[in-house]
Amino acid sequence: MLATLAVVLVTLAVVLVRGLGSNLVYYATPTEVLAARSSNAHDRLRLGGQVVPGTVVKSAHGVRFVVGDGTSRVTVVGDARLPTMFGPGQGVVVEGYLAGGRTLHPVFRADTVLVKHGSDYRPPTEAPSVGTRRAARAR
Amino acid sequence: MGDWSYVAPGYALTAVAFAAAVLRLHRRTRADRAAAARLAALRRSRRTPPVPPP
Amino acid sequence: MATIARRPAPQPRAHPARPSGARNRSRGARLLGALCGSRGIFWQGVAAAVALGASAVVSLLVVPADAAQGDVQRLMYVHVPAAWTAYLSFAVVAFASAAYLRTGRVHWDRLAVAAAEAGVLFTGLTIALGSLWGRPIWGAWWTWDPRLTTTLVLLLVYAGYLAVRGLPDNPDRGARWSAVVGLVGFLDVPVVHLSVVWWRGLHQPATVLRPGTPTMAGSMLAALLLAVLAFTLLWAYLVAARMRTERAAQRTRRELLSAPVRRGVQPVAPVADLVATAPTPQGAGSHG
Numbered sequence: 001m002l003a004t005l006a007v008v009l010v011t012l013a014v015v016l017v018r019g020l021g022s023n024l025v026y027y028a029t030p031t032e033v034l035a036a037r038s039s040n041a042h043d044r045l046r047l048g049g050q051v052v053p054g055t056v057v058k059s060a061h062g063v064r065f066v067v068g069d070g071t072s073r074v075t076v077v078g079d080a081r082l083p084t085m086f087g088p089g090q091g092v093v094v095e096g097y098l099a100g101g102r103t104l105h106p107v108f109r110a111d112t113v114l115v116k117h118g119s120d121y122r123p124p125t126e127a128p129s130v131g132t133r134r135a136a137r138a139r
Numbered sequence: 140m141g142d143w144s145y146v147a148p149g150y151a152l153t154a155v156a157f158a159a160a161v162l163r164l165h166r167r168t169r170a171d172r173a174a175a176a177r178l179a180a181l182r183r184s185r186r187t188p189p190v191p192p193p
Numbered sequence: 194m195a196t197i198a199r200r201p202a203p204q205p206r207a208h209p210a211r212p213s214g215a216r217n218r219s220r221g222a223r224l225l226g227a228l229c230g231s232r233g234i235f236w237q238g239v240a241a242a243v244a245l246g247a248s249a250v251v252s253l254l255v256v257p258a259d260a261a262q263g264d265v266q267r268l269m270y271v272h273v274p275a276a277w278t279a280y281l282s283f284a285v286v287a288f289a290s291a292a293y294l295r296t297g298r299v300h301w302d303r304l305a306v307a308a309a310e311a312g313v314l315f316t317g318l319t320i321a322l323g324s325l326w327g328r329p330i331w332g333a334w335w336t337w338d339p340r341l342t343t344t345l346v347l348l349l350v351y352a353g354y355l356a357v358r359g360l361p362d363n364p365d366r367g368a369r370w371s372a373v374v375g376l377v378g379f380l381d382v383p384v385v386h387l388s389v390v391w392w393r394g395l396h397q398p399a400t401v402l403r404p405g406t407p408t409m410a411g412s413m414l415a416a417l418l419l420a421v422l423a424f425t426l427l428w429a430y431l432v433a434a435r436m437r438t439e440r441a442a443q444r445t446r447r448e449l450l451s452a453p454v455r456r457g458v459q460p461v462a463p464v465a466d467l468v469a470t471a472p473t474p475q476g477a478g479s480h481g
Contacts, residue, residue, distance in 0.1 A: 001359035008356055012349040019342030026338055026394045048393065083332035085261065093395055114332045116395050117261070142264035142329070149268045149325045150249065153275075156318050157245070157427060160311075161238070164434045171441035178448055 027093045030072040038102055046095050047074060047108055048116065053088035067092060067108070074098075078110035091116035229433045237430040244423035248416075256416040265329050270416055272322040273401075274424035275315045276344075280382055281428060282312030283351065287379035290372035299443065300436075302368040305375055307435035309354050311428055316348040331395055339388040340396035347385055350378035364446075 027048030028036075047067055055066035055075075062079040076094050086092065094110035227233045252270035259266035285308040293301035323341070324334045335341065354374045358367040384391075389398045401407040407414055 001356055005353060005356035005360065008349050008353045012346065012353070015342060015345050015349065019337045019339075019345070026392060081332075083330060085330060086332075112333065114336065114395055115330060117330065117397055142258075142262075145265050145325045145329050146253070146267050149271060149322050150253065152321055152325075153271045153318060156314060160314055160431055164431065164438065167438040168434065168441075171438050171445070174445045175441065178445060182448075 029069040030067055030074040031069055033074060033098060033108070034072050034106075037098055037106055042097050042099075044095070044097055046093050047076070047110075048093040049074075049091070051086070051088055051090050051092055056088055063113075067094065074108050075105065076108045076110050076113075078113055082113050083115040085115045085117060086113060228429070229436055231437075234430065234433045234437060237426065237433055241423065241426035241430045244419070244426050248420045248423040251416045251419055256412050257410075259413075262330055265326060268322055268326040269413075270420040272319060272326055273417060274420045275319040275322060277421050278424045278428045279312050279315040279319055279347070280386070281425065282308045282315060282432075283347070283375075283379050283382050285432070286312060286351070286354070286375040290375035293368065293372045294376070299368075300440075302372065303436045303439040303443075304432070305372060306355075306358065306368075306439060307432040309351050309371075309375060310435055311431045313348065313351050313355065314431075315424075315428070316344065316351065320344060320348065336395055338394040338396050339392040340385065340394055343381060343385040343388050347378070347381050350374065350381060354378060 027046035030047065030049050033045065033047050049067040049069040052066040052068045052073060055064075057064045062077060063082060064075065064077045066073050066075050068074075076096075078094065078096070093114040093116055094108060095112040095114070096108055096110035098106050099109050100106045228237065248270065252267055256267075256270075258264045286305050289301045289305035289308065292298075293305060320341075323344075327336075328334050354371050357374050358364075358371040361367045361370065386399070388394065389396050400409050401414070401417065409417070
């Protein structure tokens with residue numbers, strides 16, 4: 001029992017440090033990342049926002065797209081392993097680091113691309129809002 | 140779609156977890172009955188003294 | 194407690210729970226006693242099995258899959274009910290722990306430990322199913338999102354609850370210590386639920402348990418509610434059956450402690466062995 005409790009407590013400590021310690025903010029927006037770009041160069045961080053439509057370019061080497069939050073935009077390059085729901089307009093969280101943080105147009109090098117299906121609550125037809133949902137159902 | 144490759148393990152896992160939980164309780168219940176039976180036997184043996192009074 | 198009492202399971206009225214003093218109890222307590230009696234537990238099990246079967250058919254075959262996610266979204270009908278029953282478990286643990294600390298009555302402790310075990314099961318299941326859902330949709334089995342992290346904390350706190358129980362030699366003290374853990378640990382439940390509101394994360398916000406109407410098609414909501422009902426029935430069964438075994442174990446322990454040691458009587462195995470060993474045929478005790 002004591003051993004079990006010790007294991008539980010150690011794991012709890014690890015989880016608290018790992019999960020809540022430094023990153024209570026799970027991701028930073030493009031605006032935040034750019035504002036802190038000279039200080040967070042080569043820090044591992046998460047960038048979250050929307051994939052700007054019309055910016056996704058896939059090639060043999062990987063993928064390049066722009067993540068925006070309505071105010072700022074950051075270009076992201078990553079390898080091509082993408083979740084199936086990845087696409088223009090989709091909310092994403094990318095993990096990696098900001099390269100060329102001191103330049104005018106830094107590029108975010110992502111090793112992981114996560115899809116955030118935030119505001120759409122899984123209706124049977126794909127639209128995020130009720131209006132479009134109805135339209136899609138009529139199709 | 141390959142979608143079912145995550146759904147099927149998920150439902151299977153749920154079924155196995157539930158079955159394991161129910162089975163564990165069932166086993167404990169049977170063990171309880173056995174323990175109670177042993178105690179009853181013990182009590183009976185206490186009521187009828189094994190050694191006749193001198 | 195109220196949730197158990199609300200269960201629409203059959204209630205053999207003339208079948209009060211075994212402990213004496215069953216005479217002048219309230220109707221709620223009598224219903225609870227009936228539900229925790231052998232027949233009540235049996236019918237709860239039957240009801241849970243039927244509901245789970247129906248829910249599986251509806252979730253997998255009847256209800257349409259989500260357009261954006263495809264069939265993967267069917268994991269929702271097990272992931273969300275598992276999370277709900279985990280919340281329910283820990284609410285009951287907290288309530289029963291508080292009642293035990295106030296009154297010192299053992300049946301509250303039995304309820305707390307039964308609910309805590311169910312809670313650990315359902316929380317673990319929630320995390321595992323969420324992982325299976327997250328891999329294809331998010332693109333990761335796990336990420337340190339606030340919702341995921343706080344849920345893992347919940348699992349560990351209640352694993353700790355169960356570990357703390359066995360720590361002291363005195364079971365009463367173990368019950369008291371764990372009751373404190375159960376009460377304090379519940380603080381994490383609202384944190385888990387509101388984590389998606391308070392902090393940025395990857396996990397989507399609540400769909401049903403939120404202010405305003407659920408943002409989900411009617412058929413899917415119905416399927417989800419059926420699944421929640423089925424899981425809750427199973428939960429009630431697991432808790433009631435676990436309380437019964439705990440009661441039996443406690444009774445055996447009590448009798449063993451009160452039994453005077455006699456010469457000529459085979460020493461009885463410690464209560465843990467009596468309760469935990471493989472069943473022996475009836476009456477195969479020492480001097481039947």
